[in-house]
Amino acid sequence: MPAPVPSCMPTTGPIAQARWGPDTTVPVLAPGRGKTRTGRLWVVVRDERPWGSDVPPAAFYRYSPDRKAIHAKALLGGCRGFLHADGYSGFDRLYRPVKPGGEPPLIEVACWSHARRGFYEVHHATASPIALEALERIAALFAIERAMRGQSPERRAAVRQEHARPLLEQLKAFLETSLRQVSGKSALAKAIRYALSRWKALTRYISDGRLEMSNNAAERAMRAPVLGRRNYLFCGSDTGGQRAACIYTIIETCKLNGIDPQAYLADVLGRIADHPIQRIDELLPWRWQT
Secondary structure, X not given: OOOOOOOOOOOOOOOEEEEEOOOEEEEEEEOOOOEXXXXXXXXXXXXXXXXXXXXXXXXXXXXXXXXXXXXHHHHHOOOOEEEEOOOOHHHHHHHOOOOOOOOOOEEEEOOXXXXXXXXXXXXXXXXXXXXXXXXXXXXXXXXXXXXXXXOOHHHHHHHHHHHHHHHHHHHHHHHHHHHOOOOOOOHHHHHHHHHHHOHHHHOHHHHOXXXXXXXXXXXXXXXXXXXHHHHOOOEOOHHHHHHHHHHHHHHHHHHHOOOOHHHHHHHHHHHHHHOOHHHHHHHOHHHOOO
16 A cells, blocks of 8 residues: 655645654665665654644655665655754755755754754753753743644744744843853853754744644654664665565554554455555545544
């Protein structure tokens, strides 16, 4: 059966949105070498429930034999709209205009969870008061998001403009001042520079209620492959990696839609041979009926 449409594809409007997750390693058998090599699993997630959309959520996993940027371009190169992602340099080309003076194919929306992580690690290791204050300021921004989950895009944008924008302006001033007070080679300075260098992409979410503050949906979707690695030794080949990506796609999409993956697969595999090919979309997880 076909995998769900990648979340970069347009859904409810002309602006597409996607969350591209971090990649995770997958051991792949390397015949003749007596060891495994390292493949990669990536995930793209569509989840519009935070802003009240009734478009069904979906996850799409992709396997690649390495981490080259061509794999990001192969999946996302034809997409237009916003891309929630981490700071992976392989996306850089997708954020640039194809023609001089033109619009870029994708508009970057950076992740506050990634920006927060650097401050958390510094505070955990050193109990830095500057890192702690940065964490508290970021927590206040996340609190605003939790309070309006499921509300309309218009409402979310209005609340962000009123409440989040002033906090962001204060946070930026705090980080700029703090950067001048710490060693430029310190881990804290690195965390501050990470946030400031991505500030435009980090704050893009306040102007559009359909955007999220973080890439956590994709982060959560990567848990299954990470846990799965502990239960099998390796993929037998690149083809095996592609099949694993397909299975993860089906299972995670079922979970996102509140469906028991085992019950879904048992039913669909039992009747798919007799199901009309022109109605295959009826068996997608969000349309499945026993």
